[in-house]
Amino acid sequence: MSTGSADTEGLGGSPAWRERLFTTLQRRGAIVVLILVVAVSAVVFDNFLTEQNLENIVLQGAFLGLIVVGMTFVIISGGIDLSVGSMVGLGGILAALTVQVSWPLALILPPLVCGLIGFGNGLLIARAKMAPFIVTLAGLLGIRGLALALANEKPIGIGGSSPFDWFGQGQILGISVPVFFVIIAFAVGGLVLARTSYGRIIFAIGGSEESARLMGLPVDRTKVIAYTTSGALAGFAGALLAARLSAGDPNAGLAWELDAISAVVVGGTLLTGGAGTMSGSLAGVLLLSILQNLINQLGTLGSYAQQVVSGFFLIIVVVVQAYLSRKER
Amino acid sequence: MDSGARPNKSLDASTVTSWVRGRGVYVAFVVLVIFNLIVTPNFASVVTLSTLLITVSPIVLVSLGVALTIGTEGIDLSVGSVMALASAFLPLYLGYGWPVGLSVALLVGVLAGLVNGSLVAFVGVQPIIATLAMLVGGRGLAQIFAGGQSLPVTDPVILWLGQGRLFGLPAPVIVAAVAVLVVGFLVRRTTFGRYVVAIGGNRSASYLSGHPVRRTLLAVYVISGLLAALAGVVATARLGASDPSNIGLLIELSAITAVVVGGTPLSGGRVKVVGTVMGALLIQLISNTFIANDLPFTWAQVLTAAIILVAVYLQKGRGVV
Numbered sequence: 001m002s003t004g005s006a007d008t009e010g011l012g013g014s015p016a017w018r019e020r021l022f023t024t025l026q027r028r029g030a031i032v033v034l035i036l037v038v039a040v041s042a043v044v045f046d047n048f049l050t051e052q053n054l055e056n057i058v059l060q061g062a063f064l065g066l067i068v069v070g071m072t073f074v075i076i077s078g079g080i081d082l083s084v085g086s087m088v089g090l091g092g093i094l095a096a097l098t099v100q101v102s103w104p105l106a107l108i109l110p111p112l113v114c115g116l117i118g119f120g121n122g123l124l125i126a127r128a129k130m131a132p133f134i135v136t137l138a139g140l141l142g143i144r145g146l147a148l149a150l151a152n153e154k155p156i157g158i159g160g161s162s163p164f165d166w167f168g169q170g171q172i173l174g175i176s177v178p179v180f181f182v183i184i185a186f187a188v189g190g191l192v193l194a195r196t197s198y199g200r201i202i203f204a205i206g207g208s209e210e211s212a213r214l215m216g217l218p219v220d221r222t223k224v225i226a227y228t229t230s231g232a233l234a235g236f237a238g239a240l241l242a243a244r245l246s247a248g249d250p251n252a253g254l255a256w257e258l259d260a261i262s263a264v265v266v267g268g269t270l271l272t273g274g275a276g277t278m279s280g281s282l283a284g285v286l287l288l289s290i291l292q293n294l295i296n297q298l299g300t301l302g303s304y305a306q307q308v309v310s311g312f313f314l315i316i317v318v319v320v321q322a323y324l325s326r327k328e329r
Numbered sequence: 330m331d332s333g334a335r336p337n338k339s340l341d342a343s344t345v346t347s348w349v350r351g352r353g354v355y356v357a358f359v360v361l362v363i364f365n366l367i368v369t370p371n372f373a374s375v376v377t378l379s380t381l382l383i384t385v386s387p388i389v390l391v392s393l394g395v396a397l398t399i400g401t402e403g404i405d406l407s408v409g410s411v412m413a414l415a416s417a418f419l420p421l422y423l424g425y426g427w428p429v430g431l432s433v434a435l436l437v438g439v440l441a442g443l444v445n446g447s448l449v450a451f452v453g454v455q456p457i458i459a460t461l462a463m464l465v466g467g468r469g470l471a472q473i474f475a476g477g478q479s480l481p482v483t484d485p486v487i488l489w490l491g492q493g494r495l496f497g498l499p500a501p502v503i504v505a506a507v508a509v510l511v512v513g514f515l516v517r518r519t520t521f522g523r524y525v526v527a528i529g530g531n532r533s534a535s536y537l538s539g540h541p542v543r544r545t546l547l548a549v550y551v552i553s554g555l556l557a558a559l560a561g562v563v564a565t566a567r568l569g570a571s572d573p574s575n576i577g578l579l580i581e582l583s584a585i586t587a588v589v590v591g592g593t594p595l596s597g598g599r600v601k602v603v604g605t606v607m608g609a610l611l612i613q614l615i616s617n618t619f620i621a622n623d624l625p626f627t628w629a630q631v632l633t634a635a636i637i638l639v640a641v642y643l644q645k646g647r648g649v650v
Binding site: 080124128130131133134135137138139140141142143144145146148149153258261262265271272304305306307308309310311312314315318319322323 | 404448453454455462463464465468470473477582585586589625627628630633635637638642
């Protein structure tokens with residue numbers, strides 16, 4: 001991949017078991033690291049394994065998690081969706097604006113509108129053959145502008161305890177509602193990706209779009225659905241976040257697209273597309289969440305150091321992956 | 330692409346279309362200027378022009394570096410954070426005199442570029458990820474080194490870079506203009522420029538032709554880091570203080586927009602220096618137009634997004650020329 005000389009290496013080389021080990025590590029590395037981090041943290045920090053702390057970690061990652069499910073589909077198909085962070089902002093504002101009218105509308109409208117925008121992204125990418133990076137970059141700018149304009153650049157409070165608040169603050173079977181939703185999203189996403197023909201087509205497109213097209217697979221439709229899903233999930237995450245915070249903030253989700261991409265990449269999904277797992281992405285989200293939690297626990301590190309650690313962590317993971325995938329070949 | 334045997338009228342139409350396609354950014358700029366001349370009060374004044382040029386200077390500086398990385402089919406998302414790093418380091422060493430302070434600030438940019446470039450060229454990390462990590466981590470580092478606060482810059486030479494004038498021209502504009510000339514020369518007149526375009530066009534072919542692919546990639550990211558650091562110095566000088574929390578925030582988006590609207594394809598293989606400058610001017614003029622007419626600024630973002638889509642859609646059909 002790096003120089004083009006790799007193509008000539010191919011045959012011969014390391015024995016099969018080593019290859020398999022490297023592949024497994026690359027694909028499942030995030031889960032291995034996750035288990036290690038949890039084990040070490042449990043020993044080092046007394047209150048890491050408390051119910052309260054674990055709940056915090058999971059809840060912290062829940063909203064990002066919804067986005068990551070959609071992002072995983074998009075990235076495996078060889079694309080990228082930079083507009084999700086802005087959609088979280090727009091979703092929250094739409095929810096805050098409509099909740100006074102009717103609370104079910106506040107839950108349905110954000111995913112609907114953001115899904116429609118995602119549909120538009122998908123059409124431009126699949127039909128008009130524009131680069132996903134550019135289309136969704138325009139989305140990032142435009143949708144954030146729209147959210148700010150709709151909200152007059154100020155957060156909109158959601159007064160009263162309408163049933164809407166429950167979707168951010170309530171509990172089902174002892175777990176927070178947003179966590180409940182993100183579990184469903186990952187379960188459904190994982191099943192669709194691994195067990196349905198739609199999932200196989202996503203992989204095929206990411207592997208080689210040209211081949212997928214020549215095989216007669218519905219490439220355009222599949223891509224449009226992926227971006228629509230990504231948008232709808234981001235809008236829904238925005239609505240849930242607004243319910244959680246009792247306010248729609250037009251700046252909510254700022255730079256979340258970067259966190260989502262990090263989580264997906266850390267989870268072992270290749271940015272080049274064609275390979276990846278939903279469980280890896282879940283591990284990626286949890287890892288980022290735990291990392292933040294640990295930094296908070298240490299207390300001595302400010303939010304600045306947190307950024308440095310996140311950036312450093314991302315690089316370490318990617319370098320290790322690059323090393324492993326080179327070995328693999 | 331079309332065969333010549335066509336009726337005259339349709340030939341004209343297609344000539345016009347392709348002319349507009351190639352120069353969309355210029356057309357949009359002229360339209361916006363005319364709009365401003367009619368609508369915006371006091372638009373045709375020296376103050377308005379110099380404000381536009383001064384505010385666009387940092388964007389031009391970082392856009393040039395980003396254009397080079399995009400030319401190699403890469404990208405540099407870290408420019409905003411590198412600006413913050415340079416801004417944070419500038420006041421720390423100004424006590425030893427302005428040459429030391431300035432060199433340290435620029436050196437920080439070179440170092441950041443070296444890290445990005447090494448990851449891309451030698452480790453094989455995708456540019457978007459390598460520079461994303463620098464985007465996230467760089468600003469955090471900047472804030473740590475600055476102690477989370479804004480430090481004043483009082484050195485007259487440094488301040489001149491942001492606020493001074495030479496022959497009536499604002500200093501930031503001169504700095505940006507020099508950078509444009511240098512990068513333009515690099516791209517058009519040097520082997521390095523040819524390598525950049527060749528790598529972006531087809532990296533394997535470039536490698537097999539014996540081009541120094543890795544060294545060129547490294548150099549491209551180092552140049553981008555250096556230009557971003559320079560932009561950080563200029564922005565800091567203009568403020569009269571370092572501001573690692575805000576300097577260069579989200580400027581990578583403006584830079585990518587400027588580059589793409591200016592006609593450099595994201596798929597690499599071409600670098601449009603003048604187009605990039607025009608792209609930067611265009612997006613700055615859009616926000617200035619909104620501000621000058623008291624329009625809600627957020628709609629400027631929406632309009633910018635629309636312009637990106639139209640510009641890229643128009644360029645799409647042109648393929649490799």
